[in-house]
Amino acid sequence: MLQTADSVQPFSTARPMRESEFASHDGTRLFYRMWPATGASPKGAVILLHRGHEHSGRVAHLATELGLDDFAFYAWDARGHGRSPGERGYSPSFAASTHDLDCFVRHVSETSGVSVEDIAVIAQSVGAVLATTWVHDYAPPIRALVLASPAFSVKLYVPFAKEGIALWDKLKGTFFVNSYVKARFLTHDPERIASYESDPLITRPIASNILLQLYEAAARVVADARAITVPTQLLISGSDWVVRHAPQHRFYENLGSRIKERHVLAGFYHDTLGEKDRAIALAEVRRFIDACFAEPWAPADLRTAHIQGYTKDEADRLASPLDATSPRGIYWALSRLNIKIGALVSEGIRTGVKTGFDSGSTLDYVYENKPRGLGPGGRLIDKVFLEAIGWRGIRQRKLHLQELIDRALQRLKAAGRSTHMLDIAAGHGRYVLDAIETAAVRPDSARLQDYSSINVDAGRNSIATRGLSDFVSFRQQDAFDGEGLAAITPAPDLAIVSGLYELFSDNALIAASLDGIARAMQPHGLLVYTNQPWHPQLEMIARALTSHRGGEAWVMRRRTQEEMDQLVAAAGFRKIEQRIDQWGIFTVSLAERV
Structure with missing residues (x-):
């Protein structure tokens, strides 16, 4: 049945809906709804993300109204919203909520059998910023991303409101800010207005930490949108009372996707996909998703980004x-x-x-x-x-390294495998030795390496001081010697590369190193690797700090997470999970040798 601009009629009767929960990264069980595909030829899954104050019930109508019967639909209640647990409007951090989303998508893929490459995401407002941050930081290979009125910049109206919130949050800690938005400024649809005003699950407060970190994450992903290559459709409400248009347009201009669309919907209020005339928007969404799934999944190849790419241009400017x-x-x-x-x-x-x-x-x-x-x-x-932000990020990276090393050792032990460890560039070894001492599973052996004799001597002293010499050794070796890495015995079950590849621009070096590690490993061996997709002080580092290479300027070429993951995949590894700090600077990932 065709839809008109004046009414929204379902393409079919309302779909059967199931309710369930999934365990997120910290064990919290979050609520979600699921609508199975009803078409004859299932194609994939669509994940719906609600607005900041709402819940999955507010986007449930899209499962039917979009008419995408060959797709299963999933919609969650974000932490602190709807029927999910937690203080209303609160999350430990915006990064924690982004991690929740990563866990949700992996749960959907694992339980449904739908590959991540066959998943599309449709997100509104704060949910759209969450989705954008996730795509930027975690580089999931999803098929399509639809962003409706992303809240890259919320209109607070009160002069210096954001600065006041930041000051009070710093002085007094987290507090809550109530939404001032009335339903009649969200949509022209009288039914949506009435349901919003009577919905007991609407969450009007938002925690100050989330509001402030929302601004920070939005500024980062708008500025660095070139890192996003997923096919993306942006829907901008022309008469939005809640968020500003300018950052949405800047995001689109910066967007690195080869397939991208922008639609400005005249007269629409903020609830883009819940407007009275939403059939106009839904028709565009339907066409876009159908088009994205009509072609084979074809990600951009970023393995030569060190030769030609925007981070190469950035590094060249910093080196000038x-x-x-x-x-x-x-x-x-x-x-x-x-x-x-x-x-x-x-x-x-x-x-x-x-x-x-x-x-x-x-x-x-x-x-x-x-x-x-x-x-x-x-x-x-x-x-x-x-206390420089980069060093705070480094220390958080250490915690994430320890967490994923522990998880890797437990995974190997549970599979009945040996647990021989290798760190190809351990520095003084503090982070990996701390990880060994705190891990639930003691490795069978641990071989640490570094090119610097200063680091090797310091590492050996630390091993002896800690009383670990019976199973931990430290040797001098080049981390980019692929043949040397491939010949290491015993073959590593867990290899670690931390803080090394970020220091070298040339992807050929990284590829040779990863190839050596992969050849040394048996199938299903594990790799922990780090990356630096973003840094707010790149110019200060390049213009003022020196590197270990003869005191020359420390000019870094960032690798987007997608670029780093592609290099790892090309060596024969499949990424399993990832961690990232709240500032979006350093990532730590766990991959399996396949």
Whole structure:
């Protein structure tokens, strides 16, 4: 049955619906609804994400109205919303909610048998920012992404409201902000207005930490939308009272997808897919998803992004010298001078200047996180140095490494396998030795390696001090020597690459290293690897800090998570799960040798 702009009629009778739960990353069980495919030729699954104050019941109508009968539909209640547990409007962090989404999609894929490549996501408002952040940070190979009025910038109306919320959150901790939005400013549909006003599951408060982190995540993914290559459709409500249009257009302009569409819907309020004339929007969504599934899945090949790609262009700009007499040239010259002065009194800065700020010695100091320096002033400067956002991200990366190493060892043990470990570039070894000591399963052996004799000596001393010499060794070896890695015995069941590939732009080096690891392994061996898809201080690092390579400027080429995952997949690994810090800087992933 055809739809008109004045009414929305179902293509078929209402679908049968099931209710269920899934366990998220921290064990919390979140509620979701599921509508099985009713068509004769099932094609895949569509996941629906609701607005920030709503729940799965508010998007349930789409399962029928979209008329995509060959697709199963899934819709969750986000943590702290609807019938899912948690304080209303609260989540530990926006990153935790993004991780929830990753767990939900993996649950859908595992329980339905639908591959992630055959999943599409339709998301509204805050849900659209959540979906965008997930696609940016986790690089899932989904078939299509539809974003309806993404809340990249919420209109708070009160002057300096965001700054006030941030200040109060810092002084007093998390508090709740109630939604001011009336239903009549969300949609022109009288039935939707009435149901919103009477719905007991509507969650009007939002926690201050989530609101602030929503802004931060949105700014990051809008600025770095080139990293997103999934086919994407953007629906913009023309008369939106809730969110601003400009960041939505900027996101579209930056979007790296080869297949992308933008539709501005004149007169639509914020509830784009629940508007009175939503048939107009739904027709576009239906056509887009059908078109995306009509062609074989064909992701962009990013394995040569080090030769031609936007992060290569970014790194080239950072490596270009500045006119010494220009304002920026003078600014960064003074910054370098301040670092040299700081090295006179701060132990951490002195270590960075001496060995390189990306060296194993500096990272070991950052992991230790104990300010030291000349007198109280020196210790204060050292504390400020250690609290830089990049170093906070490094320490969170260490925690994620320990978590996934533990999970990997338990997985191997449960499969009845041996548990021989290999870390190909361990630095001083602190993070991996801490992981070994805290893991539930003791590895059969652990071989740590590094190219630097300084790191090897420090690592051996640490192994002896900890009393681990009976099964842990430390050797000097090049992590990019593929033949040397392939010849390692005993063959590793678990290989670890942390903080190494991020320091080298050339993907050929990374491919050779991964190939050596893969050849050393038996099928179903595990790989823990890190990546840095984003950093807010790239220019400061490039213009002011030096690397371990002869004191030259520390210029980093970021790898998007999709690029890194493709290199790992090309070596014969399948990513199983991932962690990322709340700032979106460092990822840690676990993959299986297939």
